[in-house]
Amino acid sequence: MNGKTLALLLAGTSPLLCLTGCKSREEAAKQTLQESGYDLTPEAFFRAAETDDLTALEKLVTSGIAVDTRNEAGDTALHAAAGAGAKKAADFLLDRKVPVDVTGAEDRTPLMVAVMRGTPEMVRYLLSQKADAHRRDAHGFKPLMLAVKEGRGDMVGELAPYDRDKLDDALLVASLEGKASVIDALTNYGASIYARMEDGRTPLMLAAENGHIEAVDMLLEVGANRFSMDDDGRIAADMAREAGHEELALRLAEAPAEDEFALEEPVDLGAEMLAKVTEKEAAAASSGTPATPTAPGETTGLPWNKPVAGQPAGSAPALLEGVVLEPVARQRVEVSAGEKSIAPLVMRAYRQKDLPMRVESVQGQTATLRMSGGGVQEITEGATIPGSRLKVVRVDSRVQDLKDQPDQVEVSVVEIEDPATGRKRELISGVEPTAHDPVALVEDGQGRHFVAKAGQRFSASDGTEYVVTDVRPNQMVIENRGTGEVITVPLRGPRG
Known part of the structure; x- marks a missing residue:
């Protein structure tokens, strides 16, 4: 008698009984599957994943279907579950060690498939399971750019915290392809309408050049300037006309009104910026849009527009000059070498009005x-x-320094x-003509709002002194006057 037979006898089971029992269980499982409308095939396994049928998935796996089975395209059942928004099935497969970033057709991960065909809830779930938001598919697209190309504005809020430095690039692509809903979402989460291509084209110019009327209307609604010029002095109307979109060109080519030439001061702009941000925040709240999640490593929990003594919610913000803010030295998060992001300061809006x-x-x-x-x-x-x-x-x-120029010109x-x-x-010459210095709407940890421009100084409540060295469309740069440390305050947008 061999050792295996002896072990089975000691366990109270003979080899014959095992063979009979195992076969009976397999037959019973097959019969149960058939009664549920499934057969023992990979196609049935994928269908069970897509329909979130945990009972069928269990029986199929028990009956011998491998959890990493692939279809003809090269996708796994996790890809199928992600695309269908089947969270229970995705959880089942992840628990059985299917990698969350397993690649399938066109080198796409389940997260990418969820972005293209699934639900925001599934994207949020996969990100919570450490899915990589920076992976690229076979065409070089990351999840955020796939959301843009597929017109999935509902996905932008889930992905924005993981790819903030690419929001402007995403906006340029969305404008080029005429994705109006994506433009709306991107600008709400921090993409800048002042973004430019290397040749100076703005999002509005790209939308106009390609005849995307809805995208043009959306960009104008969120503040794009139809009189901004590219490096060759062309405006959006010129590009629409050159591309044969005469009707759109006529809509954009109205002569600038006298107020388009008006010179403004930062103090004039604070209330206007705050009103726009508050309006968008209220619209998001009334529509039930959830606040954007926070990517790993980002600071969290900043209050929005809370009333405080001396400044009720919605009141005009003060100039940053000379104000004392909550300590900005805490909760620092590494962004890149030599630069840091800080809380509780948040940049909520940027304003730059080009003169025509x-x-x-x-x-x-x-x-x-x-x-x-x-x-x-x-x-x-x-x-x-x-x-x-x-x-x-x-x-x-005169001779002076210009940005992006190595020598004085x-x-x-x-x-x-x-x-x-x-x-x-x-x-x-060589500098974009504006009606005022670029300004940022800044929110502190108590929900108070301030207008900031380059050259302004302020101090933290611990006495540390700072100076605003630059205000850009997507971030404000400040410097610790004592240590020379450079700190960036990224644009977050009203929902960011």
Whole structure:
């Protein structure tokens, strides 16, 4: 008698009884599956995963179907469950060691399939199971970009915290492809309408150039400037016309109104920015849109617009100059070498209003200006710029540093003034002409709001002094005046 037979006898089971019993159990399992509308095939296994049928999945696996079985395309049942939003089936497969980032057809992971065909709840679940939001498929697309290409605006909120540095790229692609709902979602979570391609094209220009009317309307609704110019001095209307979209070009080509030339001050913009952010937050709350999740490593739990003494919810924000904020030295999170993100400061909005003109050159006391949609104008000192009330008060040139230029360069300078308000501003060749310094709406840990611009100083309640060194469309950069440490405060958007 061999050892195996002896062990079975000691256990009270003979080999014959085992064979008979095992066969009976297999037959019983097959019969149960057939009664449930399944057979013992990989196709049935995938159908059970897609329909979230745990009973069938259990019996199929017990009967010999491998959990990592693949279909003809190369996908696993986890891909099928992810695409169908079948959370119980996904949980079943993950518990049986199917890798959460297993790749299938076109090197796509279950997370990617869920983004393209599933539900936000499934995407959220897979991310909670440590699915990699930075993996790329065979075409080089990450989950966020797949959401853009598929027009899945409902997925943006789930993915935004994991890919914040690519939100602007995603917005440019969404504009290029005319995905209006995705544009709406991306801008709500921190993508900037001021993003530009290398040749200076904005999201509005891309949408106009490709004839996407809904996308154009959405971008205008969220504040895109139809008078912004690319590197060649073209505006969105020019691009629509060149591409043969004449009706859209006419809609965009209205001459700038006088108020488009108005010079503004940061203090004027705070209430406007806060109102827009509050409006979007209220709209999200009324629609039941959940707050965006927080990616691993991000700070959490910042209050939104809570009333505090001296500033009720929705009131106009103060200038950041000289204010004392809660300690900004705590809860620092590494973002990249030499830069850190801080809490409780959050950048909620950015504002930059381009003027509908650009300095081309100066000669003596005459400035050559390129007007948005209106060709070139030569304006002398003391003259008023056509279509506006702005007066040219000085024409000059000088050598100075410019962003993205390794050396100092000679620039043309035109100083303009609004006689009605006395406000003045320098326009410089090679620099986007704006009606005011770029400003950010900043929220502190108590829900108070402040307007920040480059050069402003403030201190934490622990006495540490900071200076705002730059305000960009997607982040504010501040510096610890004592240590020189550079800290970034990313744009989060009203739902970010």
